[in-house]
Amino acid sequence: MSRLLVTLTAAAVATLCLTTPAAQAAEAQPPAGLGYTSVNPTRIFDSRTTGHKIAAHGDVFVPAPTDLVPADATAVVFNLTGTDTDGSTWVSVGDVFNSTSSLNLAGGETRANLVTATSAKGRLELRTGPAGLNLVVDVEGYYSAHGSNYQPVSGKRVLDTRNSGPVGPQGTVTLDLSSSVPAGATAAVFNLTGTNVIRDTFVTAYPTGQAKPDASTLNLAAGKNTPNLVTVKLGADRKVDLTNAFGRVDLIADLAGYYAPDASSRFYPLIPFRALDTRDANGNPREPITEGGVHDMTLRGWLPDRSTSIVLNLTGTNVTESTFLKVWSSLTQEPDTSVLNLEEGQISANAAVVALSPSHGLEIGNLAGQVDAIVDISGYFAPSFPTCTAKCAVTAGYNNTGSLGDGTTDRWIAHGSTTVYGLSDVTQVTAYEGVTYALTSDGRVYAWGDNTTGQLGNGLAGRADTPDSVGSEATAQGYYNPIPERVQILSSVKIVAISHGLALDNFGNVYAWGRNTNGRLGSGKSDESYIAKTPERIDALSHVTAIVGDERNGYALKSDGSVWVWGDNTIGQLGTGTSGRGSSVPVKVPGLPTVKAIAGGLVLTADGAVWQWGHRQDSSDQNIARRRCRV
Template identity: 45%
Template sequence: MKRLVPLVVGVLAVLGAQPAAAQPVTARPDPVALVDGRRADAGLTFVPVNPLRVLDTRDGTGAGGVPGAVGAGVVLDLAPHVPASATAVVFNLTGTEPTRDTHVGVTSAWANSYLNLQAGETRANLVTVALPEGGRQLHLTNKAGRVHLVADLAGYYTTDEAARFTTTEPTRVLDTRAGAPVGPRSTREVDLSGVVPASATSVTFTLTATEPTAATHVIAHPSGAVRPTASNLNLVAGQTSPNLVTVALGANRRIALYNNAGSTHLVVDVAGYYAGDRGHRFFPVTARALDTREAGGPVGPGLTRDVDLAGRIPTTATAVSLNLTGTNVTADSYVSAYRAGTPRPGTSNLNLPAGRDTANAAVVALGDDARMTLYNNAGSADLVVDVAGFFATPPACAADCLHTWGGDLGHGSTPSPHPWLSGVTDVAAGDFTAYALKSDGTVWSWGANNAGELGAGAVGGRSAVPLRVRGLTGVTAVAAGGSTGYALKSDGTVWGWGSNQDRQLGPDVVGDSAVPVRVGGLTDVTAVAGDRVTAYALKSDGTVWGWGNSVHGPPYGLCPTESDCLPGRPRRIALPRPTAPGSPRSRPPGRPRGTRCARTARCGRGARTGGVRPGRARRWAMTCRPRRSSG
């Protein structure tokens, strides 16, 4: 049974606040205080680890010591390797020896596909995924056949104070094709002192190998550290393959790249770095932002496709972490992802062989309004973008702040100011989604988005931080149903978005809507309210109108029969005329129909009709008998 209103037990608290007095500037400004160690809306910081193998089904590592290929799935228990404060992890996932073409997903609250494997091949991809609330276990799922899985931990995100992320423009810092390849059992050091500051603790980059002469694997690790039992790339002769890498920096801001066999060329394209004295926090998000198979069609040769992420993440985000997949590929190609509105860089994020599906993680700097651009070099390909999270600095609230606590989004157990929002004048909460109205007439939402109830222009996923409900201005009040949001505008019209299962969006809308639509036939409205499947409006003439579905049925429901309500057309509700107590139309509580009743005052042990004994409380008893029939 679906739970009722678990999201925000106490979200509905808006408190005026004065701007805080000026404080001395510190070396690490951070406007957001964490509550209970798990404020999902406050963001996370990163702790790198020396690459650590936490699962290898070939030898039983991480699987209870029992080796064996994975069928439907396997549990990845990270409790021995990350602290309780960890809320998301970064690890390199490798699939090898699959018996059939398959894809491998990672599941906590939601599932994404991270590996697309052909029978017999070995391939890796970097995974960034939130841990389930109250646990540190992930489920790795396999669609078909059996496959061995290997996981190498690179670090974790925590609510404790650690390193934050700074994005850089895509920067190529190594391309061995300009010189000699990396030979067998050889290491190439990469000096990153020219692109990251002295305070940097780790770096994120796309590592691409090309022209390998033999089957091999490549390991990235901190310079000066013992080479770990881990891998970042697995190659066969002649293959070109990229993978996103996040690795701790070694001495003098250097990393080491080790090639196991044969020789191969290596390319390093830096995307950003983590440091303790600067940067932005990470916010996990799981949602599909683009699938050209469903909208827009494939991207042709030498063409670009802009991706609008504003329906998934705040427009103030500086970078996005995502999984990029190419499918229906007609020719060998590569894909570059970069900040919208800037020149295309000489870097790549995904290398596509013709005729097969390929995925790779990427971290991409964002342009204004959370936009990025994808470029496809040759042939045509359908592209899929799955968001894993974003980097941003939450703005602190100075006045008219929303205080939140409890619920499913990690607000904490005690009320505290919600970052991101100032000037809040009204709030409402549905089953799993909350809404805030700001003084500028805009509406903001956060929580679940299964039916588009965020109103941000997309369906699916969830957001722990507020997103703007698209297209709404001049709003004076908000209300919420179970999975539907409502807004009253200053012109007296009502707008709704989200679930339309019971026609809560009015008579003119078919299906759910991820953007606000006007509820037809309503004008001169002064107030709006909603329950799980029904909405109500008060008009300026004092009449009340309702639409949706009558969950109670007659005589207490909205319509004479439930079927009358299903079209969703607002209907006037016939309200009973109030009557004065004791009037002929008034019947005392508990009086059966068709009876005559008399009241008797009882005081103490006795009873008498009329007054009561001094100092004693009066208690009334009622005696009823059937009326005498006429004739």
């Protein structure tokens, strides 16, 4: 081994730090989540006015007028309409394009869908699929640090003109929500379905008392039942006007929720991701929903425990006969309302905001025939998470798996310092494989970020209920948590130190969790694919006073001054004088004097010397230290 005349210091993590009370006082942490501000429906883009369709596989950047959507808006709610399609196609929306889609269209079809998308640099980004088409964008509102909160309502039918008579050409029916939403409500969210349609037409939803805008909400084809989610500003006396353009049509409205200043939940945007796809990798039925069938799915892998509602896009495909799909929260009564109406052979989508039960499970029911269902998630609602009051954890960098700990995800944006929500009195922070851990003064461990390999220790691990790929599209989304959550099992003990996927309790016991790569769980299991979804005690260790871990190894210092290592040994990490085969159980590093502190393959002994082993580089950049050495 080598004796180096230096002292050991704590290793700093580039994306993490702890703030002092004085630093916190300089800038108070804002409330978590976003509020909604509704606007009168406003058309900001119509490619038909340019005389040129948007080409297949084209990119469109639509600037949001600052007098309509302010610069501090984080996400925009808008109605996206596709028309004049040259063939079957789709449209994806957002600053990140992946396997998700917002609008699906057949050749020659005109259809709309409500979209909630992050606004990058004050603009909306659209990408088209394999056929050219025209696109129309009508803004309904935006999310920012200000505005109203959301209150879900479980599937309540508030309008059905089949009971009163159809709406004729240029006719208007008024949706009176005064008995369904409280005074002070600013906007309503409901699913609007058109049926008994005698000719192609469109319907516009707008606040009662305002002039009818140059915008459309629901596009209808003769003889077809078509839905669209609506988020619309409320007018006088909490009413909304619905005006039909041509022919006659019956309208059905199912209330999903409303916005009000004193409502309970804030909005948290997520990178759109595919949480369910019942097709196989070639787009054929894999687990289709049959007639009268129900598909169970869970959202617990991505959402904080306190979530109250989910914002999703439901797509139906491989449809064998006319049907409709329902979506409702598990452990609740099946509603009478529907989300998506489908014709035989149709591929179509509709957005939905669905209230969640504590289980975070969803049920998707099919009326008739057979259909494949696809669910894309773009955000959720939850109460504002607590702000930090003292000894806060601060993060910085990318946020694709919720690493910032503010309840959101995004990508390709490097963030400055962000104070983590829901945690105070933090004494230690560390990051490992896309996940961050924090230890609080009361001995509790919290984790947030990626959970593909069980890094969060919350009993979950893996990826969504989707095939690895559909055509050339992206792989399934891995589980994550964008807000700190307490690590399970460790709730019964007091933790005094944490490291990469390791924890030390006040009795000297060590716990490990996550994937068993190189045997880093220290349990003796040889299966490197094994995942400990909750912390497991390393039985071979006791009387431990300090721990250090990385992606390949674990290190422990015992009260008798001995050092124990487990995991990889490719470059001599075990300190046994050999390299090559690793160990799935802790082994004692031989030949060391009494050790006072450890830092991986580096230790401080009682006589003030530093000893090292494992990887070392010389001026030729060669790996020459494959055993314990002393310089």
